[in-house]
Amino acid sequence: MNILVCLKQTFDTEERIVVENGRVKEDGVKFIINPYDEYAVEEALRLKEEHGGEVTVVSVGPSRFEEAIRTALAMGADEAILADDPALFGDEYTVAKVLAAIIRQRPFDIILAGNQAVDDGSGQVAVRLAEELGIPHISTLTKLVVEGNQVTGYRDAEGDVEVVQATLPVLVTAQQGLNEPRYPSLIGIRKASKKPLTHVTAADLGLNPEEIRPRTKVVDTFLPKPKQAGKILQGDLQEQVRELVQSLRTVDKVIG
Amino acid sequence: MDFDWTLEQRMIRDTVREFAEAEILPHAAEWDRTSQFPKEVFDKMGRLGLLGLPIPERYGGAGADMVSYCLAVEEIGRACGGTGLSYEAHVSLACMPIYLYGTEAQKQQYLVPLASGKKLGSFALTEPQAGSDAGGTRTTARLEGDEWVIRGSKCFITNGGYAQTVVLTAVTDPERRGISAFIVPTDAPGFRVGKAYEKMGMRASNTVELILDDVRIPRDNLLGPLHAGFKQFLSTLDGGRVAIAALAVGIARSAFETALAYAKQRTQFGQTISKFQAIQHKLADMALHIDLARNAVMKAAWLHDQGRPFTLEASFAKLFASEMCTQICLQAIQILGGNGYLCDYPVERNLRDAKLIEIGEGTSEVQRLIIARHLGC
Numbered sequence: 001m002n003i004l005v006c007l008k009q010t011f012d013t014e015e016r017i018v019v020e021n022g023r024v025k026e027d028g029v030k031f032i033i034n035p036y037d038e039y040a041v042e043e044a045l046r047l048k049e050e051h052g053g054e055v056t057v058v059s060v061g062p063s064r065f066e067e068a069i070r071t072a073l074a075m076g077a078d079e080a081i082l083a084d085d086p087a088l089f090g091d092e093y094t095v096a097k098v099l100a101a102i103i104r105q106r107p108f109d110i111i112l113a114g115n116q117a118v119d120d121g122s123g124q125v126a127v128r129l130a131e132e133l134g135i136p137h138i139s140t141l142t143k144l145v146v147e148g149n150q151v152t153g154y155r156d157a158e159g160d161v162e163v164v165q166a167t168l169p170v171l172v173t174a175q176q177g178l179n180e181p182r183y184p185s186l187i188g189i190r191k192a193s194k195k196p197l198t199h200v201t202a203a204d205l206g207l208n209p210e211e212i213r214p215r216t217k218v219v220d221t222f223l224p225k226p227k228q229a230g231k232i233l234q235g236d237l238q239e240q241v242r243e244l245v246q247s248l249r250t251v252d253k254v255i256g
Numbered sequence: 257m258d259f260d261w262t263l264e265q266r267m268i269r270d271t272v273r274e275f276a277e278a279e280i281l282p283h284a285a286e287w288d289r290t291s292q293f294p295k296e297v298f299d300k301m302g303r304l305g306l307l308g309l310p311i312p313e314r315y316g317g318a319g320a321d322m323v324s325y326c327l328a329v330e331e332i333g334r335a336c337g338g339t340g341l342s343y344e345a346h347v348s349l350a351c352m353p354i355y356l357y358g359t360e361a362q363k364q365q366y367l368v369p370l371a372s373g374k375k376l377g378s379f380a381l382t383e384p385q386a387g388s389d390a391g392g393t394r395t396t397a398r399l400e401g402d403e404w405v406i407r408g409s410k411c412f413i414t415n416g417g418y419a420q421t422v423v424l425t426a427v428t429d430p431e432r433r434g435i436s437a438f439i440v441p442t443d444a445p446g447f448r449v450g451k452a453y454e455k456m457g458m459r460a461s462n463t464v465e466l467i468l469d470d471v472r473i474p475r476d477n478l479l480g481p482l483h484a485g486f487k488q489f490l491s492t493l494d495g496g497r498v499a500i501a502a503l504a505v506g507i508a509r510s511a512f513e514t515a516l517a518y519a520k521q522r523t524q525f526g527q528t529i530s531k532f533q534a535i536q537h538k539l540a541d542m543a544l545h546i547d548l549a550r551n552a553v554m555k556a557a558w559l560h561d562q563g564r565p566f567t568l569e570a571s572f573a574k575l576f577a578s579e580m581c582t583q584i585c586l587q588a589i590q591i592l593g594g595n596g597y598l599c600d601y602p603v604e605r606n607l608r609d610a611k612l613i614e615i616g617e618g619t620s621e622v623q624r625l626i627i628a629r630h631l632g633c
Contacts, residue, residue, distance in 0.1 A: 067266075070267060074267060185318075186304060186318040189264060189318075
């Protein structure tokens with residue numbers, strides 16, 4: 001089974017975000033595998049353990065992504081492809097085009113990705129990729145079963161479970177709860193440095209940077225307003241409700 | 257000159273940190289309170305490849321360097337001093353001598369299970385009459401047919417109650433005070449474990465007395481040359497000193513990080529105490545000393561990895577890091593004030609754990625002696 005995993009390196013969710021000159025400062029920040037992509041890596045490794053085959057990690061981003069990719073290789077992925085040519089960077093539209101170009105060059109049965117990245121949080125890249133490749137996708141899975149050609153995905157639906165079936169080849173995205181990602185073993189870390197990591201450029205992929213240029217533009221980046229101190233309502237229940245409604249109407253203006 | 261860790265070293269550090277924060281840190285206070293050796297955590301560490309981190313893969317290890325191993329010890333020690341001590345004793349004092357001096361057959365039989373985490377190891381040198389003065393060793397080993405018969409006792413033995421394999425020293429040539437080292441399976445006839453000691457700190461680490469009542473082991477279990485065990489374990493202790501210095505850095509970091517976070521949120525006189533110069537100077541000194549101690553550890557570990565002599569630097573690192581650690585823990589308690597004196601925060605435990613490192617694996621006094629000898633005194 002040829003298993004592909006799309007992976008992005010993101011800020012550690014524990015990091016404090018500092019905006020400087022309209023950009024998020026990256027100096028001295030710890031980067032991690034996007035947690036949703038980590039579920040995808042773990043699920044890919046479990047599929048490999050169950051069905052055999054190879055796990056290949058594909059990624060679009062700067063060379064610092066290598067650390068996240070090596071971690072996935074240390075967890076047990078077999079090889080990786082990193083598009084770290086700046087001509088290939090852009091928005092979700094661009095990234096989906098680049099991933100599709102990489103993936104078209106190789107055989108695959110299933111593609112796994114995170115449901116979204118914890119930095120931009122758009123949740124678009126994976127489903128756009130499925131569209132680019134003309135294959136079905138099942139998103140936000142909390143359980144995945146592959147039997148022969150048959151893929152069954154389970155996902156939360158407002159407290160119920162929705163069961164979606166598809167046939168290979170398919171793209172699925174991982175939601176929290178899909179699995180508990182393993183720690184890379186220390187022997188795995190040592191082996192990871194010897195596993196193949198291929199760097200690809202726009203030329204390698206036959207992509208014209210002009211055709212894949214971003215369709216969106218970031219016009220401003222700012223932090224949310226600091227949270228104000230909360231207010232505890234006093235008095236009997238009726239008074240409290242009256243004050244709450246009034247406050248929602250006049251102070252926070254969330255109801256008309 | 258290159259002060260950067262390699263990607264591999266950073267990945268090992270980050271993985272061990274993540275593991276230690278999830279699997280060790282939340283339980284450290286409880287293990288300390290109940291003097292509980294975290295057996296199941298060692299099983300998990302074994303599966304991760306930690307228990308043979310600096311041992312080559314062909315002997316069941318992960319084949320990492322001393323720098324990576326020291327980073328791992330620091331991270332485990334930051335989460336729990338006692339767990340760090342037991343880890344360090346297993347790797348530096350039990351695995352390393354077998355790796356360095358064992359025959360191929362001994363490595364296959366004894367090192368592979370230790371390094372792959374299937375068994376726990378221990379090193380038994382100290383005796384009631386012998387500590388810094390290894391010449392005072394009273395335990396004897398005599399050859400009887402094809403077996404060594406070992407008689408005596410060992411004290412303060414880390415991991416002794418849980419180990420399946422103990423590397424120990426015994427007098428083999430009473431005339432010339434010749435000492436040899438042996439690999440002893442703990443299920444050998446005559447091997448007994450005494451009661452675990454009630455300790456000030458490092459309480460998650462198991463420390464016991466071993467009673468060797470005519471323990472019989474195969475003749476082939478002599479480790480290294482006959483009568484020359486003395487020199488051999490001195491070099492074992494060199495490697496251990498670098499690692500235990502890393503443990504001191506880890507414990508100091510726990511105390512410092514707690515104190516820093518506390519100082520930034522504790523308010524007095526209308527501002528956080530981190531705004532007061534008296535506290536700032538303490539925190540600045542703490543950060544400085546931890547960084548310098550880690551540099552000393554890293555230099556000694558790097559020399560080891562380059563295959564160069566590192567005895568002097570190992571003593572520098574051990575002496576500086578251990579004494580620095582005790583001082584940092586004291587300062588951390590001072591910053592936390594009354595809260596620092598309570599068991600609700602880790603700093604009082606950090607102090608109790610720290611003190612051991614000024615004593616174990618060569619006291620501060622012995623370290624100064626080693627350094628002075630290198631100066632030609």
